[in-house]
Amino acid sequence: MIRFLAPFGAALIFLMVWEGAVALFSVKAFVLPAPTAIGASLIDSFSDLAAAAGHTLKITWISLAVAIVLSLALALAFSAVRLLELTFYPYAVVLQVTPIIAVAPLIMIWVGLDNVDLALVIIATLVAFFPLLTTLIQGLRGIEKNLKDVFRLYGASTWQTFVHLQLPATMPAFLSGLKISAGLALIGAVVAEFVAGSGTASGLAWTMLEASNRLQTDKVFAALFVLSGLGVVQYYLLAWLEETLTGHWVGK
Amino acid sequence: MTPPLVDVNQVGIRFGSFDAVSDVSLSVADGEIVTLVGPSGCGKSSVLRTVAGLETAAKGRVSLRGAAALSFVFQDAALLPWLTVEKNVALPLRLSGADGGSRVEEALERVGLADRPQAFPSQLSGGMRMRVSIARALVSQPDVMLMDEPFAALDELRRFDLAKLVRDIAKTRGLAVLFVTHSVFEACFISDRVLVMTPRPGRIATDITVDGDGQRSADFRESDAFAKASAEVSTALRAASFEVAS
Numbered sequence: 280m281i282r283f284l285a286p287f288g289a290a291l292i293f294l295m296v297w298e299g300a301v302a303l304f305s306v307k308a309f310v311l312p313a314p315t316a317i318g319a320s321l322i323d324s325f326s327d328l329a330a331a332a333g334h335t336l337k338i339t340w341i342s343l344a345v346a347i348v349l350s351l352a353l354a355l356a357f358s359a360v361r362l363l364e365l366t367f368y369p370y371a372v373v374l375q376v377t378p379i380i381a382v383a384p385l386i387m388i389w390v391g392l393d394n395v396d397l398a399l400v401i402i403a404t405l406v407a408f409f410p411l412l413t414t415l416i417q418g419l420r421g422i423e424k425n426l427k428d429v430f431r432l433y434g435a436s437t438w439q440t441f442v443h444l445q446l447p448a449t450m451p452a453f454l455s456g457l458k459i460s461a462g463l464a465l466i467g468a469v470v471a472e473f474v475a476g477s478g479t480a481s482g483l484a485w486t487m488l489e490a491s492n493r494l495q496t497d498k499v500f501a502a503l504f505v506l507s508g509l510g511v512v513q514y515y516l517l518a519w520l521e522e523t524l525t526g527h528w529v530g531k
Numbered sequence: 532m533t534p535p536l537v538d539v540n541q542v543g544i545r546f547g548s549f550d551a552v553s554d555v556s557l558s559v560a561d562g563e564i565v566t567l568v569g570p571s572g573c574g575k576s577s578v579l580r581t582v583a584g585l586e587t588a589a590k591g592r593v594s595l596r597g598a599a600a601l602s603f604v605f606q607d608a609a610l611l612p613w614l615t616v617e618k619n620v621a622l623p624l625r626l627s628g629a630d631g632g633s634r635v636e637e638a639l640e641r642v643g644l645a646d647r648p649q650a651f652p653s654q655l656s657g658g659m660r661m662r663v664s665i666a667r668a669l670v671s672q673p674d675v676m677l678m679d680e681p682f683a684a685l686d687e688l689r690r691f692d693l694a695k696l697v698r699d700i701a702k703t704r705g706l707a708v709l710f711v712t713h714s715v716f717e718a719c720f721i722s723d724r725v726l727v728m729t730p731r732p733g734r735i736a737t738d739i740t741v742d743g744d745g746q747r748s749a750d751f752r753e754s755d756a757f758a759k760a761s762a763e764v765s766t767a768l769r770a771a772s773f774e775v776a777s
């Protein structure tokens with residue numbers, strides 16, 4: 280219980296101090312709106328924000344799905360053919376360490392002019408992809424030799440080994456990678472929207488940009504609140520999924 | 532005379548540039564339990580893995596009589612943590628597309644775990660996990676069971692319980708067992724014959740017969756036959772190690 284009450288109580292105190300400080304020092308609303316004003320804005324523009332959040336989430340999840348398929352295919356190829364891993368893994372690292380914000384304008388130029396959403400998906404996928412790839416490679420490598428021998432001994436086919444051993448054995452690594460990647464995909468989607476700027480983009484980042492251009496600081500905060508809320512909910516959903524799917528492996 | 536179920540003939544095993552095993556010959560008959568003992572790294576596990584087809588012999592030959600079916604029990608039970616006891620036991624049947632039916636139940640019954648089919652490996656003790664592993668090895672109705680230090684991680688009491696269980700099964704089913712351990716007492720308790728190996732490159736130095744047919748109870752450990760065999764194996768082990776050191 281204290282686990283929920285303590286952070287919640289801290290937030291409450293923080294918001295009260297904030298509210299009091301804004302009133303006490305008569306801070307202008309476009310500089311720092313009071314929490315109650317942000318709350319009001321959240322309610323007022325709820326349908327706007329919900330639609331924008333829906334769009335951002337759509338981009339996030341499509342990117343995550345693409346990243347899962349890509350990383351799984353690559354991880355399997357890498358674990359099957361060592362030369363492939365030696366050749367291409369460094370490029371995956373290069374991709375990872377290059378700040379996505381620096382690559383985003385290029386992708387915007389190449390595909391974003393005709394199809395903003397596609398560009399958003401590509402950018403978010405690039406960000407989400409790497410943690411999944413590394414955790415999957417580790418998961419595949421970490422399969423106990425004895426377990427592999429059991430499958431060899433009973434004459435399992437490549438497909439059987441994949442379905443009954445490799446896939447389930449990498450599940451814990453995959454799920455912990457997924458928690459990280461899902462957060463990154465969300466960040467990637469938002470960054471991509473910022474780069475795309477105004478125009479046809481319609482997600483949360485664009486809502487924030489537009490609101491800030493109009494000095495609607497309360498709405499910027501409201502969108503920010505929704506955005507981090509999404510990230511948190513997404514994280515705990517995946518943590519729950521991890522516990523449900525693999526909790527009994529380690530005997531909790 | 533029927534040929535032995537397992538016949539290992541002058542087998543040598545190499546890993547890269549060094550010889551793990553040189554010139555090992557042994558045979559295991561129906562219902563016979565033969566144990567390989569020897570110092571760590573003498574290649575006893577490699578011999579077992581070669582019989583299983585998990586390693587290839589550099590020279591010599593391993594032959595099995597007819598279409599003898601093999602099963603293997605690994606040291607750490609090697610269960611799939613995401614499957615229940617029942618499904619772990621059914622794995623060999625599932626992989627070969629055979630119909631499990633009552634066989635899984637029967638195997639679990641045999642190892643004394645008929646009441647825990649839905650448990651996950653993480654919920655079981657080390658001894659129980661090993662029982663599951665033995666049930667999995669039995670479910671495909673093998674003629675030969677290869678066991679690679681299966682009880683090394685268990686305490687003394689469980690070791691002997693399980694050794695007794697394996698011996699009972701082998702004797703009632705005519706199952707040939709090739710067993711690997713570094714415990715002299717375990718070897719003498721479970722085996723009909725104990726083969727003592729030299730350090731690397733391993734070869735068989737001595738072949739010791741343990742008197743006492745059929746099933747054995749805990750009392751066997753206090754018998755003269757057990758004492759005699761233990762003394763012989765210990766002496767042979769020391770001699771084999773010394774032989775190479777000198």
